[in-house]
Amino acid sequence: MKALRNYLDKIKPHFQKGGRFEMFHSTFDAFETFLFVPNTVTTKGSHIRDALDLKRTMSIVIIALIPAMLFGMWNVGYQHALSIGASWEFWQTFWYGFLKVLPLIVVSYGVGLSIEFAFAQVRGHEVNEGFLVSGILIPLIMPVDVPLWMLAIAVAFAVIIGKEVFGGTGYNVFNPALLTRAFLFFAYPSHMSGDKVWIAGLTKGQGVIDGFSGATPLAKAAAYQIDTMPSVYDMFMGFIPGSVGETSTLAILIGAAILVITGIGSWKIMVSVFGGGLAAGLLFNAFATNPYMQIPAWQHLVMGGFAFGAVFMATDPVTASQTEKGKWIYGFLVGFMALLVRVLNPAYPEGMMLAILLMNAFAPLIDYYVVEANIRRRMKRSKKVANV
């Protein structure tokens, strides 16, 4: 460690202003601060600071995503094995999925971080850790068979148009990971929906056994094939086709527990998203006119990307509501809208992505009203004083 430190100190001057590699200043800085917490001390204001920084905040989210990611890898293998009628042992299943998912992660990080580093260098900023989370979220909300070049284009679009043009992490309006998915969804719909994309190898027609369907529970529900839907147990555990990391509600709940216990994720948003979804589901149950609307409200919560969106997407602090009261409203509407889109709109099988993006756009408005209420309280007090 000492040697490493000395080495860094030795090469550091080359990366500073006037040095040979000044153009890589931000990159060097990112790696240096990754290895060592900087030695900067407080100069003004409070002399001591909380030990929590953005690196740790983001790391906790990544740790919370690990259960969903690992399960996703296994499930990719499992679904593939089902489709070809093979029965694989555990490690073989996991290994197959690992090799399928890894390229997605590499492409997502590679493209996204390169752009982030370049922008940080041009702006003279330090590299923000925000993309470390987006970069792992993106593969988890993709169909496993998405072509890598498409993924690369989508990531570039989301990072540049969705984030950097606004000023980088902290200033973006829309969740970058969801923007990636939305881009692909509208630009290349054939690769993002249907019955074949969710299972590795299916699009290439690799030896599918007779009678096998790769349809997700949502697609089946939308087609009113309620009786062929997987059991609630399978949907909760995640033994179903779907985007890589979204299928296992259990794995997602483990992540949710990590986020809530550490206080990094907002439990208010998570609870209110589930509350909003449940409310919409109950409303459908009460006025059911078709089999989809009759699905018990609570079952919606374990289907599709609902849980994943509630725990990891809606809680993104930058794009969610920023006031505590606003978080309740924002979350509720995300959940409600997601089901509305899911059940009532035949064009989109899953509503979570669009619901969150829609509410991202409305979050500042919610905050505006919450803050205005605070201002009105203060004004009222002033008027009372003026009248006395």
Add this chain to the structure above:
Amino acid sequence: MSKVIKIKRGLNIPLKGLAEKVLMRLGKAETYGVKPIDFPGLVPKLNVAVGDRVKAGSPLFYDKYRPEVLFASPVSGEVVEVRRGERRVILEVVVKTDSGDVAYEDFGAASPDSLTRDEVIARLLKAGAWPYIRQRPFGVVANPTDTPKSIFISGFDTSPLSPDMDFAVHGEEQNFQAGIDALRKLTSGKIHLVLNADYPPAKVFADVKGVEFHYFTGPHPAGNVGVHIHHIDPICKGEVVWVVNPLDVIIIGRLFLKGIYDATKVIALAGSEVLKPRYYKLISGASIESIVNDNISTEKQVRIVSGNVLTGTRVDRLGYLGFYDNMVSVIPEGNRHEFFGWIAPGVDKHSASRTFLSKLIPGKRFAIDTNIHGGHRALVVTGQYEKVLPMDIYPVHLIKAILANDIDRMEQLGIYEVVEEDMALCEYVCASKTEVQAILRGGIETMIKELS
């Protein structure tokens, strides 16, 4: 006992090195300093030149824009130095003490009750005791031509390692009462004395007459006068409230009972790098050298802070105790690299969040150093500031309004109700390491300019 106001949001930072309740009497220090930089916004003009002889209570400098506001020498002796900083800003006026007793300017003893309001103000101004009275909004020296709607005194301090006020005011019943009597002349409203509801207050506070008592309980900043004002008698646009520290009420009291400016007070010397953290009785403005002496660790590089670690001013051994400060904190410097520090379990690290193992050790005290623990980032995490600001204010929105220099918005979002100390914890907890206090002071300066 009146209703107890419970403060729920806030944070006690458990630092090592709490002062033991042992009172040391500090002899006269060699030099004393009065620092114009203790008074935000002040433009000082000197009354004295190097070589002049002064008594305790003789003016050293005055406010350029309000020449009647004088700043006095706390001791008698010779002006030996006027230290200046960048662009010749006056940093300190240094007085070297004579041998023998302190010689005081005589302002004549007088009971505040026998004086008119104008006479009380004139006496406070003349003796240099006026600056002890500060106003809210903005936390600057009060304007003698204002009439405040009320005066607030916080009888307890909840900041990290803060001195026990009850211990610090012990035995000063008469002076405290005289100070309260003088302050009562200044406002048409009430004098609010706020005490800690958790334990019975000192006799000095409990027996005082002419005040309205309030009781607060909860984590820091429950002892901050800004929080008290917000909950008891909030400030609206155009209103002025004055605030005084209890130790300074005592100094004001002496001015009336004895007719002298005797700035003696009891302060705490605390922090993980102090060998024997204790209380000291000394004269305000004493040199830091005379206080820390050989009582601090020499193994590590340390930082000496006049005041508490959240809001205090960095000083070195050659510096002086700040005008309003009731403690000196000594903590380790944190100028070291830490290998993978951001992912370490962190048994020794304090955080308001629950992301470090240290959360699992209840009652643990920490030797926190001055390392920032990360780099500056755009604001990303939400809800952090709100958890440590027990006021009906949206701190992040206020900070953003200041950064956007939007004056109307600052006013609407409550800039009149906060000063740096109230939002110091926001700065402490910020994961993006935003310099909240400096930004807030910038906003306050903008408002002062706008309103004048």
